[in-house]
Amino acid sequence: MRTFQRMRAASARVLSITVLTVMASAGHAQVSTTPPAGIRDRTPRVVAITHARLVIKPGVVVDDGTLLVRDGLVAAAGARVSVPAGAQVVDAGGRTVYPGFIDAQSRYAQPAEASEAAAAAPARRAAAVTPAPTGARHWNRLVHPETDLAEQLKPDAKSAGELRRLGFTSVLSTPQSGIFRGQGALVSTADAERLNEVLLAPRAAQQLAFEQGAWPSDEYPGSLMGAIALIRQTLLDARWQQEHAAWAARHAGAERGEANLALAALAPVVGNQQPVIFATSDELDYARALAIAREFKLRLALAGNGHEYRRVAELKAAGVPVIVPLATNEAPAVEDPDRALDVSLAELEHWEWAPYNARVLAEAGVPFALTAAGLKKLEEQFWPALRKAIAAGLDETAALAALTVQPAALLGVSDRLGTLEPGRQAQFLIADADLFRSDTARIHETWVDGKRYVIGNAATPDPRGHWTLSWSGLNGPAALDISGELASLNAKAGNATFPVTLGEQQMLLYPPGELVGGKDRVAIVATLEADRFSGRVALPGGAEARVVGTRERAATRTAAAAAPKPALPGTLRYPAGEYGRAEPPASPRALVVRHATVWTQGAQGRLDDADMLVVDGRVRAVGRDLKAPTGALEIDGRGKHVTPGLIDAHSHIAIARGVNEGSHAVTSEVRIGDVLDPTDISIYRQLAGGTTAAQLLHGSANPIGGQSQIIKLRWGADADGLRLAGATPTIKFALGENVKQANWGESFTTRYPQTRMGVPELITDSFLAAQDYAERAKAKGGEPQRRDLRLEALAEILAGQRLVQIHSYRQDEILAFARVAERFHIVPTFQHVLEGYKVADVLAKLGAGASTFSDWWAYKMEVVDAIPYNGALMARQGVVVSFNSDSDELGRRLNVEAAKAVKYGGLSETEALDFVTRNPARQLHLDQRIGSLEAGHDADFVIWNAHPLSTLAYPEQTWIDGRKYFDRADDAREQARIEAERARLIAKMLPERVKALAKADKGTKDKPTPAEQAAAELFEHGWHSRLASWRTPYHNSEPVDVCTDEEIH
C-alpha cells in the first residue's frame, strides 16, 4: 500500500496516530507545491456515501440519501444521486450524516509558549520600562493586530484527533493575548505535516479583548476604561493612516507618515472587510464592544461568556452574531451554611439559568455559534454540555446551526463550509441519529475535505436487529435478536438471553451450552459486517463449528422523539438575582404628596403641611391645597418630610474594572462612561439612603485623570439608562500626594511630577498643547489631522464644554491651580479641598465650587489641617459648597453629613441641606433640573420618616423622574423573596455539590499565572484598591474603589 510507504517515512509519532486513520479513497485534496517524497498518491478521489440519513443543512434532511464527494468537495447530495462508475462506495447503513462542526474560538495548533505568555501580563510592575519591540510596531505592547496566526500555527495531530472525535472539522484558531490580539486562522482538523495542507483561510478575523494591566504600574492601560480608550485611539489612527497616505500620494513633497505595521494591519478592519471578534468577559462587555463597533462601523461578532441570556434583548437589537460558550459554571460551595452566605443570589440563579443560555438566544432569534472554548476537559465535557443545553430546550436544528452554518456565516465562509450542498468542502460526520440527545449516541466517522477518519472501533457495524442463522457443525437456533445499549448488548434466542460484546469489526456471543446442544457455555467469535456475520464456535475437546448470520437491511434509524421543552427557570430580572427588576418602576402620569413638610431648597424654602404635585415625571407645583388631575396618585405625607433627591458630587460607585487609569500622568482620553456597572448593589443601597444622582469620578492617581459620568441612580436600568442625559461633561484632575505617588512605595519615584512644583507645570503644558491642537483642527482643508482623544478632551475644557473637578487638599496647591485656571479662563470645582477654608477668598473670586467632606481628617499628611468647619467657612465667603461621600457607604447617608454643617459652623438647616441637594447641582450646572423641588424640575425626591437632618431619619420612598425606585415596604417583600429563592436554589444544588466534593480531585488545579499570583499577594497585604481591575459585576461592593489604603482620596 502506497500510503503505508509514505507513512514509513514519517516519524514514529505520526505513525502511531495514523494507524487510527483509514486512508480511504480520497487522498490529499490539494495540489501541493511541496516536492513529493517517494511515490505519488494517486488514490481515486470520488466517494459516495450511500444509504445515509443526510442532514444537508440544519432543517433539511433526506432519509436514505447519497452524498457524493469529488476531490474533497461535495459534488452532490440527495435522494436521487447516481453513483458514478469507479466511485468508492461507503454504505452508511442508515446512519446520519451531518455537516462538520466549526468552532470559531479555538486554541488549536498554537505553540504552547504563546498561550502561556498571554497569561503573564505584568501585574505590579513598578516604574519598569516596557522594552521597545523589534519591528515597526505599535507603541503599546498590547496592540499587535499584525499578529498572524497563519505564520505561527503548527498542526497538532493529538488535538486534531480530539476535535474530530467530537465532530469538529474546522476551527478558527484565535490569538489569546493583548488588546488587538491579531488575526486568527481558519484551519481544518485534518492531519497534516504542514499548515499549508489545512489552512482554509489566513487572517479570517481580527481578535480584540479588553485586556488591561493592573494599577499601579506604568503600563498603559491599567484599567478597562484605558483599554477602551486605547482601542478607540488605535482605530482612529488606523483610519488616519489610510487617509494620510492617500492624501500624501496626491501631494508631491508631502511629509511621509509614520510607518506602522500594526496600523497597516488594521486597514481591512476599519475598511469593514475583516470580521472583528470581540472577546467579552462579562455581560456588560457586550454594550462596550457594540459601542466601539458602531463608532467605527466594524464587522463585529461577540465572543460571549455564558451570561448572554441576561442581555438577550440588547443582543437581539444589535443583530450581531455571538459565539456562545457551552461551558457552564459548577455549583458554588453551598454545603456549609455559614460559607454559603457568601454566595450571591445572582450566582445561585446563574447556576440554574446557564444551561438555558443558548435556548434563550435561539428563541429570541439572536444569531449565535457555539464554542467549546472554556471546557477544561474537552473530550469529556463537550457532548454532555451540548446535550444539557438541548435538554434545557435548545432546538436541535438551532444547535446544529450554531455548530455549522452560523460560525460559517460569521466568518464569511458560508460558500465553503457549514452545509453539504454542492461545492462545499466535504466536511461531515457520520453518527447515530440521536447524536444530539442520547449520551450513548456516537460519532462513527469524521470526514475532513474528503479524508476519512474512523473513530475508535466505530467502523464496527451496529449489530442490533433480527438475524437469521445458519449453522454448520452443530444444530443451533435458527434466529437471534440483538438489542440493548451498544455497551451492554443482549441476544435472545428462544428462551435464552445471553450477553454480546463488540470488538473491532468483531462480535462475541456467549450462548449457554443448552442452546448449541452442549452443557457448558460457549463463546462464538464472529466477524461482523453490515448485514452479515460469520462466526466460529470453539467446542470442548478442540472441535469447531461455524455459524453465519444474515439480517434484513436495518431501517434508517430515526431518533426517538425529542423530550418536551422544559419550562424556563423563572422570570429574568435586571440586574440578575437580588433586588433586580422585571421591569422599570411605573410612571404615574400625575402624583401628589399631601400634607408633608416639603424642603424645596428653592425660592419657596421649607413649607410645612404642603402638597407637591408631579406631572409627567416633573414637579408641577409645591404649595397648599394643590389641585391634582383626576386619577393622580395620592400619597399621604402627614408626619413625613419631602426633600429633593440627594446628589453625591463625588462618587465611585458603578464603575467596572478600575477607577484609576493611573499609568500615565495625563489620561484625559479615558471615560468613566465607558465602564458603567449597573449591577453595582451600591446603586440600590444608596437609593435606600435617598441619593438619586451622582457624579462618578475617575480616581486621583494622576494630575489629569479621566472623564467623569453623571448618573441618576435608576436601579434596574442598563449602563445607558443610568446616564443623566444632557449634563455638561466633567473631568477629573488631581493635585498633591496621590499624583506625586507619595504613598505608592519606593518604586514609584520617577514619573513626572514627583512634587507639587511640577504639577501645575504639567497641567499648564497640557493645556498649551490642547490649545495648539484645537487651532490646528480648525484649519480647513490640507493635510488630514490626526484626531487625538487625549488633547481633544482638554480642548473641550478650554472651550468651556467640559468642567474640571480637581482633587486637592492643601492651600498651596489649591492656590497654584487657581492661577492656572485663571490663565486658561476655566472655572473648576475643587474636590475634597480640605484646606479650602484657608483660601476661601481665592475660591470665591474664581467662582469655583468646593465639594468637600463633612469631617474627614488626619488619615494622611495632607489632611492634618482638615477641619469640620471647612464647609461652613467657605460658604460664608460665598463659595458654593457641597458635601460628598467618595465612599460607597457614606453615599447612603449624605443627609447626616449635611447635618454636621449645622453643628460645625452653625449654618441654618436649609443651608446645610443645600450642601447635598442644590449646591452639588449648581456645581454641575444642573440646578435648573435637579437639586431643588421647583416647577419644571425633575421629580427626583425623597419621602423621609422624620426630619431629614436627624440621625434617626431614613427614606421611606425614593423617586427619580416621577418613578418610585425605592420603597421600604417593597424592599421588605423583596428580602423575603430573596431568602426563599436562596433556600430553594441551595437545596437544589446540594446533591450536585456533594457529588463534586466526594470526587474532589485536587490534582487538576491550574497553576496560577503571574498576574493571579500578584493579585493574591496584593490582597494579603491589604492593598485592596489595587485590585479594582479584578472586580467583576455582581460584586458585594467590596471596597476597592475607595480607600482602605490611603492613596485614593
Add this chain to the structure above:
Amino acid sequence: MKRSILALALAALAASATAATPAAPVLLHGADLHTVSHGVIAGGELLIADGRIAALGAKVDAPADAQRIDVSGKRIYPGLIAANSVLGLTEVSAVRATNDMAEAGAVTPEVRAEVAVNPDTELWPVARANGVTGALILPRAGRDGVIAGRAALMQPDGWTAEQMTVKSAAGLVVAWPSDRVPEWLPQAARDRAKEAQQKKRDALAKAFADARAYAVAKAAGTVRVPDLRWEAMLPALERREPVLLLADSAVEIRDALAFAEREKLRPVIVGGGDAWRLAATLKAQDVPVILGSSHNLPKRRWEAYDSVFAAAGKLAAAGVRIAIANDGDGMAASFERNLPYQAASYAAFGLGEEGALRAITLAPAEILGVADRLGSLDVGKQATLFVASGDVLDARNAVERVWIDGREVDLTTKHTRLYDKYQSKYRGEPKP
C-alpha cells in the same frame, strides 16, 4: 479671642485639678439627667464632689461652697466609651512613623496598648470634644498576627499615659484568622488566604498549649526566668481577664466561640458583623459583643440594605449583651468623635435610642468590668460626664462641657484653633 481666653482658663483649671488639689464641689442644675441606669430625670441637679457624683436627683443638697452652674434646657450624659479604638497609637495613619498599632510576629501577648499611647495626640481631644471620655485601646494584629497583645481602658485626661489609664490588662486581643476572599479574586488568592489562615491557627493553638505548660511549670515552681509572652496570657487562661476575639463573619465567630469553649476562656466578640446570625448561641453562652460600626456596608449584595443598621437591635432583642464601637483601625481613630452617630444608625433601625445610648456608656463599662466606676450617672461613680445642647445621638447638637473624674476639661481642639485662626483672616486681621 474670647474663646481662646476661656480655653486658657479651662486649661489652667484642668491643670490644677490634675495636680491633685481638691476642686470645689460643682452643682449642675436645670438639665435633663440621662442617667442610663435609671431613666431620665427632667430638669434635675447633679453634684460633683471629690471627683465623683456625690448626688443627683430632681433636687439635691449641695454644700454652700459648691459652684453652681446653670445648664437649664441642656442634657447631661455619662461620658461615652469607645470600646474598640487605637486613639493615641496613631496620628496620621498613612505615615508609618506615626503608627504604633501592630507589633511584628504572630504571637505577641506581652505588648500592652497603654505604653504607646501618645498623651499629646491631636486626635483624642477631637473625640473628647464630642463626649468620648473613655476608649478601650486595642493592639492590632499585623499581617501575620493572631495574638496581638493586651488592651487598656484609657481616658483623655492626664499628663502621662499612666495617668490616662483607667484599667490596664483589660483584655487579651486575639484576631481570629479569616480566609474570606472576594469571590472575584483568582483562586490563587483563596489558596494563599487559606494557607495564611492555617498558619495563624497553628500559631494560636501552639501559643495556648505552651502558655498552659508554662502555667503548670510555674505552679510547680520550676520556672526560673519568666517568659513574657506566657506570663501575659496567664490571667486570660485563668479567666481573670477576658479574651477579646476579633471576629466578624459567621464562620469566624462560630470558630472563635468553639475555640473559646475548648480553652474555657471568657470571650468577648469584637467586631461581630454577623453576630446577629449567631444570636441564640451568643445568648446561650452569655458572650457579650462589642459591635463594630453601623457605618459599614452589608458584607453581601443579597443582604438587606439595612442589615448592618438592624444588627444591634436583633442582638439586643435576643438578649445578647452589646456595646457599640467603631472599627478600631487607623482610619477610625480620626472618626471616633462620630461614635454617637453610628450608634444612632443602630437606634433608628431597631435598637432604639435608649439602647443605643446604653451601648456606648454603661454596656461597655459592664463588659470591661468598670461599671462600678463608669458608664452611668449614679451616686458614687466617677464624675465623668458631659453637658450637651440636645440629644447627643443627633449630629446637629453640640457637646458643650465635659468633666472627667470631676475635673472639667478643655474642649478646644486643633480644629477649633484653626477655625478661629482663619476666621480672623477673613476679618482682615494679620496672621498671628
